[in-house]
Amino acid sequence: MDSKKLKEEARKAGAHLVGVASVDRFKEAPKGHKPTDFLSNAESIVVVGLGIPLSIVKTIPSSYYEEMYHQLNSELRSIIYRVSSHLEGEGFDAFPVNPDEPDYLREVKVLEMKPEPKVKMIASFSHRHAAVIAGLGEFTPASYVVVPRFGPRVRFASIITSAPLKPDPPLKNEFTWGLICKPDKCGFACIKACPAKALPGDGSIDQFKCRSYRGPKTYTLKYFKEIEKLQVKGVPPHIIRLILPANYRLPVAQVCGICLKACPIGIEI
Numbered sequence: 663m664d665s666k667k668l669k670e671e672a673r674k675a676g677a678h679l680v681g682v683a684s685v686d687r688f689k690e691a692p693k694g695h696k697p698t699d700f701l702s703n704a705e706s707i708v709v710v711g712l713g714i715p716l717s718i719v720k721t722i723p724s725s726y727y728e729e730m731y732h733q734l735n736s737e738l739r740s741i742i743y744r745v746s747s748h749l750e751g752e753g754f755d756a757f758p759v760n761p762d763e764p765d766y767l768r769e770v771k772v773l774e775m776k777p778e779p780k781v782k783m784i785a786s787f788s789h790r791h792a793a794v795i796a797g798l799g800e801f802t803p804a805s806y807v808v809v810p811r812f813g814p815r816v817r818f819a820s821i822i823t824s825a826p827l828k829p830d831p832p833l834k835n836e837f838t839w840g841l842i843c844k845p846d847k848c849g850f851a852c853i854k855a856c857p858a859k860a861l862p863g864d865g866s867i868d869q870f871k872c873r874s875y876r877g878p879k880t881y882t883l884k885y886f887k888e889i890e891k892l893q894v895k896g897v898p899p900h901i902i903r904l905i906l907p908a909n910y911r912l913p914v915a916q917v918c919g920i921c922l923k924a925c926p927i928g929i930e931i
């Protein structure tokens with residue numbers, strides 16, 4: 663299949679950004695989170711992105727942004743469905759991976775309780791890594807990915823396929839910042855803006871601090887421990903979903919976005 667034509671299909675379906683990564687570049691992904699864990703004959707990963715309208719970003723924190731966040735996820739689901747259908751119509755296998763997922767589908771680990779709780783959450787598939795490998799953007803000290811056109815104000819989703827597509831070159835080989843994201847110029851604006859102090863500035867995010875800020879009543883230590891306990895017991899996700907209390911089943915209880923708004927890449931807000 664022609665990579666160029668497939669990208670046209672993705673753009674016709676509404677994608678602002680499209681990149682292709684080869685499955686070989688995911689060797690370092692943790693077990694259970696590799697493209698071949700979804701599709702055993704995977705050859706390529708098509709990553710699509712949608713930018714968040716700046717007029718909405720300017721309102722952050724707001725319900726407009728929260729609604730737009732869910733709207734973009736829904737648009738992305740539609741795009742990856744259409745691209746997958748197109749690939750299947752051409753005789754290839756295609757696995758669309760949703761842009762977001764509820765926490766019971768992620769690998770949840772409570773790493774420590776004192777002096778403060780530390781929680782690790784691994785998404786079933788990292789769209790951010792896929793976007794960087796597909797040459798769309800670069801990691802930042804704030805853990806998110808920036809792209810030249812939208813900065814960090816972009817949502818990604820992926821299609822894992824058996825089609826041997828020509829991959830796009832990554833912007834660079836390391837998973838670091840410095841090319842698009844220049845912290846010395848902005849003074850680590852994203853890190854400073856976080857009201858929860860959830861961004862240490864090393865490329866990671868303190869999930870517990872970020873989540874507690876976004877949904878203090880939902881994202882309690884009990885919430886994370888409950889999911890971890892069920893996962894350790896080997897309870898499958900679709901059963902965990904039934905066992906968890908209703909307010910634990912939401913994909914995201916509350917979005918924030920203050921760190922995204924602070925970044926000057928793409929445009930000064």
Ligand code: SF4
Nearest residue numbers: 856872918919920921
């Ligand atoms: S989403 Fe909000 S709380 Fe979470 S890291 Fe960004 S600014 Fe901090």
Ligand code: SF4
Nearest residue numbers: 802843845848852925
């Ligand atoms: S605010 Fe600065 S450090 Fe943060 S992502 Fe944007 S450019 Fe990089």
